Amino acid sequence: MSAMGVPVVVVGFGNVGRALVLELVEGPYSRLFDLVGVVSSRGAVVICDEDGLQEVVSLAKKGEKLDKHRGFSDGVGAVEAASEAGAELAFIAIPPSYHTGEPNRSIYYGLAGKGVSIVTADKTVLAHEYDKFKKFIAEKGLFLGYRATVAAGTPVLDVARGLRGRQIRRVRAVLNATTNYILTLVEKGMSYSEAVEKAIKEQLAEPDPTIDTHGYDPAAKIAITVSELGYTTSIRDVERLPLDTINEEDVRKALREGYRYKYVAEADLEEKKLIVHPVKLKETDRLARASGITNIVEFILEDSPVIVEGPAGPAWRTAKVMITDALEYIDSRTPPEKA
Numbered sequence: 001m002s003a004m005g006v007p008v009v010v011v012g013f014g015n016v017g018r019a020l021v022l023e024l025v026e027g028p029y030s031r032l033f034d035l036v037g038v039v040s041s042r043g044a045v046v047i048c049d050e051d052g053l054q055e056v057v058s059l060a061k062k063g064e065k066l067d068k069h070r071g072f073s074d075g076v077g078a079v080e081a082a083s084e085a086g087a088e089l090a091f092i093a094i095p096p097s098y099h100t101g102e103p104n105r106s107i108y109y110g111l112a113g114k115g116v117s118i119v120t121a122d123k124t125v126l127a128h129e130y131d132k133f134k135k136f137i138a139e140k141g142l143f144l145g146y147r148a149t150v151a152a153g154t155p156v157l158d159v160a161r162g163l164r165g166r167q168i169r170r171v172r173a174v175l176n177a178t179t180n181y182i183l184t185l186v187e188k189g190m191s192y193s194e195a196v197e198k199a200i201k202e203q204l205a206e207p208d209p210t211i212d213t214h215g216y217d218p219a220a221k222i223a224i225t226v227s228e229l230g231y232t233t234s235i236r237d238v239e240r241l242p243l244d245t246i247n248e249e250d251v252r253k254a255l256r257e258g259y260r261y262k263y264v265a266e267a268d269l270e271e272k273k274l275i276v277h278p279v280k281l282k283e284t285d286r287l288a289r290a291s292g293i294t295n296i297v298e299f300i301l302e303d304s305p306v307i308v309e310g311p312a313g314p315a316w317r318t319a320k321v322m323i324t325d326a327l328e329y330i331d332s333r334t335p336p337e338k339a
């Protein structure tokens, strides 16, 4: 273990958490970090020595659960583990909680309350209370990185930040790979339920597929994107029409006639209206191009749109985006050299 790195904990040891562990320990920037703890839903490991670290790495490589680690403590949560391990920065990679916000909210406020900066891939808190949480972080003099919350792998939020102060009229986006995949299967002849089942089996859909098919995931992403543009909003302001509002035969008929259905997230900033809904697009519409894990966001302003297009996920790419945030954290705490 390096003696000079930033002490970090990883909260969540699933697809993203495991990939992050490997980036932090074996990736190109590993010398900048000391992994001092890992947390899952049932408990935590505080890493005290090289053997403990290598055991976590081995579990991550094998895709095994954290509770197989010899140092696993049952019932220890993220805030307790981060304190005990002396972490300065926490990476959060836990499932979203759009209905109640918990336990995610308590984890974020708990960590920040203990003076721990945060890099997150989970959208929950920013989707619900963007301004409130950012203010809380700022008052504590902490860092919050959240590039991975929208189109992890493509810097949509960097572009949004760079457009602040401009007269944005609308945002149109395809931000959810799972519904893209489901629509492609429906175009090929499957029913929605068969397509959803296949997406779950292939670990593309969340175990609770309504997070995707009822629009919570793209609603959270459009809310965060619009807030980043300077128009603070919340997932609660986004109207959501489920994907299966359009029947399967209409999806196939559209394809035969030169159209594609896409699950589009839209924000009309003049009318203050946000919606996620299936939309019939001409094949020439650039949003109709979104396939597989490609996300597309179109910011409509002035006389020409600004378009961002690129991959979102999978887990290994998401982990790399979280490292980008962590590098920004390191830069932010390095005092500038005197001239």
Ligand SMILES: NC(=O)c1ccc[n+]([C@@H]2O[C@H](COP(=O)([O-])OP(=O)(O)OC[C@H]3O[C@@H](n4cnc5c(N)ncnc54)[C@H](OP(=O)(O)O)[C@@H]3O)[C@@H](O)[C@H]2O)c1
Pocket (backbone or CB within 6 Å): 011, 012, 013, 014, 015, 016, 017, 039, 040, 041, 042, 065, 066, 078, 092, 093, 094, 095, 096, 103, 121, 122, 123, 148, 149, 152, 312, 313, 314, 315, 316, 318
């Ligand atoms: N996959 C991607 O490419 C991607 C891209 C962008 C954003 N994200 C976001 O990243 C997050 C993680 O995604 P994932 O694919 O890694 O999910 P995942 O494979 O389901 O893993 C979730 C992990 O979180 C742990 N966990 C659940 N509740 C917890 C709690 N209260 N405290 C500590 N750990 C807890 C789980 O513990 P157990 O091991 O005990 O079940 C599991 O290890 C999600 O919010 C997702 O939306 C993912």
